[in-house]
Amino acid sequence: MTTQAGASRLAVMNFLNEVAGDFPNAISLASGRPAEAFFDLDHWLEAIPLYQRELATRWGVTRADAGRRLAQYGRTNGLINELVAAQLKLDEGVQTRGEHIVIGAGCQEALALCLLSLCRAPNEVVLARDPTYIGMTGVADLHGIEIVPLYAKDDGLADELRSVTERLGNEGKRARAFYLIPEFDNPTGAVLSQLVRQELLDVCAEQRILVLEDNPYGMFRYEGERVPPMYALDRSGSVIYLFTYSKTLCPAVRIGGAVVPDTLFGDAAAARALVAELGERKSFLTVNTSQLNQALIGGVLLAENGTLQRLVTPQRDHYRKNRDLMLAALAAEFGGSGEGIRWNRPEGGFFLTMDLPFRFGQEEVLQCARERHVIPMPLSFFSLSGICQESIRLAFSNVPSAQIAEGVARLGQFILQYEEVCHAAI
Ligand SMILES: Cc1ncc(COP(=O)(O)O)c(C=O)c1O
Incomplete structure (x- = not known):
C-alpha cells in the first residue's frame, strides 16, 4: 500500500510534466534528459x-x-x-x-x-x-x-x-x-x-x-x-x-x-x-x-x-561545456550575492544543486515558469522527508547551450524579485 508521503512523492513528477506542458516556451533547467543532438x-x-x-x-x-x-x-x-x-x-x-x-x-x-x-x-x-x-x-x-x-x-x-x-x-x-x-x-x-x-x-x-x-x-x-x-x-x-x-x-x-x-x-x-x-x-x-x-x-x-568511449567523448565535451556555461552564468548572476546563495561544482554528470535564501516548492516553480519563463527543479521533490526546501536542482544536459545564460539570468530575476517581496513584507 502506498503511504501518504509516498503518494505525494509520486504526484510531483506529474506536476512537473504539467508545468513543462503548460509553459512550452519556458527554458527548462528541470529536465535531466540527455542531449538529443547525439541521437544518431x-x-x-x-x-x-x-x-x-x-x-x-x-x-x-x-x-x-x-x-x-x-x-x-x-x-x-x-x-x-x-x-x-x-x-x-x-x-x-x-x-x-x-x-x-x-x-x-x-x-x-x-x-x-x-x-x-x-x-x-x-x-x-x-x-x-x-x-x-x-x-x-x-x-x-x-x-x-x-x-x-x-x-x-x-x-x-x-x-x-x-x-x-x-x-x-x-x-x-x-x-x-x-x-x-x-x-x-x-x-x-x-x-x-x-x-x-x-x-x-x-x-x-x-x-x-x-x-x-x-x-x-x-x-x-x-x-x-x-x-x-x-x-x-x-x-x-x-x-x-x-x-x-x-x-x-x-x-x-x-x-x-x-x-x-x-x-x-x-x-x-x-x-x-x-x-x-x-x-x-x-x-x-x-x-x-x-x-x-x-x-x-x-x-x-x-x-x-x-566500448562506448568513442561515442561518449563528444557528448562528454558537450556536457562539460554546458556545465561550464552554467557555472559561469551562476558566478556572473550571483557571484556577489550575500548569504544563502550557493551552488556546487559537479565533476561530472548532468546536474548541479543550488541553495537559496527562501523556500522553493511547487508554488515557486509555477510562479517562476509563469512570470520568468524558466523552470528549475525543487530539490524537495527528491526528498524522503521534506528536507531541502530551500534548494533546487539545475540540469545542464538538455538545455541548448545558447539558452543557459538566459535561463540563469531569468532565475536571477525571479530570486531578486522574490527577495524584494520578502523584505518588503518584513
Ligand atoms: C539515478 C538514475 N538511475 C537510472 C536512470 C535511467 O533509468 P533508465 O535506464 O530506466 O532510463 C536515471 C535517469 O534519469 C537516473 O538518473
Whole structure:
C-alpha cells in the first residue's frame, strides 16, 4: 500500500510534466534528459543487421533465420549479456559474466526487480540517502516497500548506516538493500570518495545489506580522478551494479540491467538463486526485453569494438561545456550575492544543486515558469522527508547551450524579485 508521503512523492513528477506542458516556451533547467543532438538513429539502426549477422554465425543459421529468431520472444534474462559484460569491463571496470547479468527495460525495470526480490516481507526495508533519485523512491512507494532515509555527511555516513541498521533491528525490521548513486548523484551531482565507498562496503558486508549501485552517469566525468565503482571495490559479494544505455546511447532504446555479483556474501548458490529470481519475476513483468532493441545495442557494441568511449567523448565535451556555461552564468548572476546563495561544482554528470535564501516548492516553480519563463527543479521533490526546501536542482544536459545564460539570468530575476517581496513584507 502506498503511504501518504509516498503518494505525494509520486504526484510531483506529474506536476512537473504539467508545468513543462503548460509553459512550452519556458527554458527548462528541470529536465535531466540527455542531449538529443547525439541521437544518431540512422546509424544505430544500421547496427541491427550487424548483430543479426553475428547471431547467424553464432547459431549456425542463415541471416534471415537469425532475423526471424530475433523477432520472436526471447531469453528472459537477455540476449546481449556477453557483449554488455565486455563493455562494462572496458568502460566501467566492472568484471562480470553474461550469466550474472539481467537485461531489463532500462535500469528502471532492473531496479524494480531487485527491490521486489530483496524486500519481500513488510519488515524488509530499503535504505537511501535523503534526497535521492525519484525512480527508486517511486518504485518502492508503488509497491509499499518502506524506504528508510539516511541523513549524514559523507564522512559520517558509515556510522549512520550502522546506527540505523541497529535501530531497525530493535524495531524488528531488516535493511535488505541500500540504494546509492556514488558517481555524480541524481539529484545532488556529488561523488562519494573511495574511502567512504570502502567504509560503506565494510558495514554492508558486516550487516549483510546489498548495495544497489546505480551508475548512469559514470562515463560523464569532466575532471578529477576517477573513483572505482563500489562493485569493483567489493570483496564480499555485497554490491548489485545497475547500468543503463539511456544516457550513453538513448533512453528510447530502454536497455539497462543489473549485474549480480558472483557470490552474495560468499554464497555462490545464493547469487545464482537471486539471478534466477530476478528472471522469474521479469518473465511475468515484461516477459523479455525487446530483442530488436537489444540487437541495436549489440550491433553498436560490435561496431565500436566493445566500448562506448568513442561515442561518449563528444557528448562528454558537450556536457562539460554546458556545465561550464552554467557555472559561469551562476558566478556572473550571483557571484556577489550575500548569504544563502550557493551552488556546487559537479565533476561530472548532468546536474548541479543550488541553495537559496527562501523556500522553493511547487508554488515557486509555477510562479517562476509563469512570470520568468524558466523552470528549475525543487530539490524537495527528491526528498524522503521534506528536507531541502530551500534548494533546487539545475540540469545542464538538455538545455541548448545558447539558452543557459538566459535561463540563469531569468532565475536571477525571479530570486531578486522574490527577495524584494520578502523584505518588503518584513
Ligand atoms: C539515478 C538514475 N538511475 C537510472 C536512470 C535511467 O533509468 P533508465 O535506464 O530506466 O532510463 C536515471 C535517469 O534519469 C537516473 O538518473
